[in-house]
Amino acid sequence: MLSKPTPSQPRPRQSWLAATVAWVRRRRIKWGRASLILGIVVAIAAIAIPARALQSRISPNPAQLGDTLSVAVQPNSAGSPPTVKMGGKTYPAFAIGSGEFRTLIPTSPLDKPGTITVQVTSEGEVKNLSVPLKNRSFPTQRIRLSGAASQSATQQELDRVAAFKQLETPEKYWNGIFVKPNAGRISSGYGIRRYYNGVFAEDYYHRGVDYAGGMGSPVVAPAAGRIALVGKVSEGFRVHGNTVGIDHGQGVTSIMLHLSRIDVKEGDVVQAGQRIGAIGSTGASTGPHLHWGLYVHGISVDPVPWRFQGFN
Ligand SMILES: [Zn+2]
Structure with missing residues (x-):
């Protein structure tokens, strides 16, 4: 332990090196030996003060x-x-x-x-x-496909959605936990896997959460961000339907699908809970619902940790 200097005897402000040099001078030690002593002092100091590690x-x-x-x-x-x-x-x-x-x-x-x-x-x-x-087990659905294939996406919607999901804006818009984008109950959770005609679909999982809010019920931004995608059925969004994409920054994006109405335009900055549109059944949808997909660097992740725990 170091003794604290008393007020009557203030401790001189002197570095180890200066103190050692003074000591060498006082003792009249030859400089050959002195440099050896100095070397030892420096080595001890280097051990005593570790470099700041990563x-x-x-x-x-x-x-x-x-x-x-x-x-x-x-x-x-x-x-x-x-x-x-x-x-x-x-x-x-x-x-x-x-x-x-x-x-x-x-x-x-x-x-x-x-x-x-x-x-x-x-x-x-x-x-x-x-x-x-x-590992984690996700619920499974068994889908029977027959006859005509369902509507396929247009190249235009695929390209615009893909470009949106790759955004890596350095700015961080969100703050705290994400809020529910609609008041309806969750009808389909994240990650559900599917069998098509009895064959497990290796590449499929439900890339989002479905909210079964009523037709026309408000859809709000789950977190602050910049509107970076507005796609409409009339512009070729045949599968996604009327779509709003929110860039939350730092590689985190939200996509809202099948909207009946869109209340924002590209470039708008929105706050958490701000209305961006309304639930609909546009695009490849069998009934009114909101599909909310949360993406990190282009991969659909489980929104649950973002909703209840948050990333700051
Ligand atoms: Zn969905």
């Missing part, structure tokens, strides 16, 4: 299929974002204040359960973070 953490731990992984990184020196990789793909790291960066990584029902390893690199320092990705 700080990083991943959550949730454990994770389950459909979860969004959050990787928080505090680099050695502020200002330069780290490189964050998982499974050969690099995900952007965005500044979230006080020198910290955060990367969101999506998982989906199509991922293989097991251990997920995320590699974080900052100024030559590499760190591997591992988290278990647990």
Whole structure:
């Protein structure tokens, strides 16, 4: 323990090095030996003051299929974002204040359960973070297809929706937990798998949540963002129907489908809970409902952690 200097005897403000040099002078030690002593002092100081190491953490731990992984990184020196990789793909790291960066990584029902390893690199320092990705059983539907195939999407709607889902705006618009986009009950949850004529559809999962609100009931923005997509049946949105896409920033987007009415235009900035349209049954829909898809870097994720826990 260091003794505290008393007010009557103020401790001289002197560095270790200066103190050692003064001591060498006082003892009249030859400089050959003095430099050896100095070397030892510097070595002890280097051990006593460890270099600030790269700080990083991943959550949730454990994770389950459909979860969004959050990787928080505090680099050695502020200002330069780290490189964050998982499974050969690099995900952007965005500044979230006080020198910290955060990367969101999506998982989906199509991922293989097991251990997920995320590699974080900052100024030559590499760190591997591992988290278990647990299996989860999703409800299944058995669909019988017969005769004529259902309406297919137009190239125009596919291209515009794909471009929207790839947005990686550095600005973070959302704040806190996401709100329900409609007051209706959930008629179809996230991740439901399907069998078509008894054959399991490997690539299909319900990429969103369906709300069975009444025809014309309000649809609100689940979180703040910028309207980055407005697509209408009249413009070729044959399957999606009347569509609104909200860019929440940092690779997080919401898409609202089958609307009867649209109350916003591209470029508008909306707040959480602000009305953007109304429930309808436009596009490939068998009855009035809202389909809300929440995407992270283009992959549909489970909105539940965003609704009840939040990512800040
Ligand atoms: Zn749906």
